[in-house]
Amino acid sequence: MIQIAIVDDERAFLESYTHIVEKLFAKNRIEFVVQCFYKSEEFYHLLKRNYFDIVFLDIDMPEINGINLAADIRKLKLETTIIFVSSHSNLVFQSIHYAPFRFIQKDCLEDDTSEAIHAYCQQIKEKKNTIQLKIENGETYCFNLMQIQYFYSVRHDLFLVYSNKKIAKRLFPRAYTMDALGKMLHEKGFIRIHKSYIVNFKYIHQIQSDKVLLFDNSTLPISRSNVANVKRQYKVIMREDDAI
Structure with missing residues (x-):
């Protein structure tokens, strides 16, 4: 935004x-x-x-x-x-x-x-820090990735959440899947922590055994079987970000 x-x-x-x-x-x-x-x-x-x-x-x-x-x-x-x-x-x-x-x-x-x-x-x-997505009214908008905290899904509906005032935007129905979004965002600093959540690494404060704590103190669920992989991805992204 x-x-x-x-x-x-x-x-x-x-x-x-x-x-x-x-x-x-x-x-x-x-x-x-x-x-x-x-x-x-x-x-x-x-x-x-x-x-x-x-x-x-x-x-x-x-x-x-x-x-x-x-x-x-x-x-x-x-x-x-x-x-x-x-x-x-x-x-x-x-x-x-x-x-x-x-x-x-x-x-x-x-x-x-x-x-x-x-x-x-x-x-x-x-610029590379933006992404174009179709939202629920059918229009395509350009979003600043730096201001997106995470994406989440509820059944077939996908949402993005802004860091600014926790504004949520619903994406166009069935236009995207979490798998497709995960692949699209993988090289842009986003981590798939759960089948229903993809998180911007910049907002992650702590990765725990059953949840991810964000800097605003909100928490998101993490798959227990995925904790080690998420921590590994996080460390890799942090090293790459420090090198820029």
Whole structure:
């Protein structure tokens, strides 16, 4: 799920622009959450605690302007995509220092934003840490694997669970099997711990004799006969991840 921030000190513009951004991400079939910030200082204080995949920054703001916010994002070495949104086209050259993905001019707002979001969505779909899956309404979406805790099945129904607020998504009926998902995700850091559960190794805190404990203290069942194999897979993935 893509985490989006929009920062602009004009309330009316912020509200209307949020609708534009939401509409365009939905059109590109990307799962997303948007947070809006009327005060740039509030966004600044959240930077160290909250990760955003993409940020739309106004430049001319009181308190902390968009250029300074971009500088802070780069100082923190965050892999956040920055898009400047401004009516001051003369600032485009100054903004280049912070490697923005796009510079959107407010007098070409919808066209520029549409192009930028489409290009961004195409880019993330090509990354290895995403997967395209058909959900229960029949539409195919791109999911960020880093934010999926696990998959589970109930009879023939398969679900994925997000780390963010434990959101569960039901996959399209009979489009997938646990065996097929297991093979698809094996090279992406997911481990089949039970016939009904496939877990992202990054969320595993402890592998016990009868369950797997996740970092959020939730537990999942593990097949007793599979404990040694799961531990072995976990160690292999951990070594590979440390080597990257």
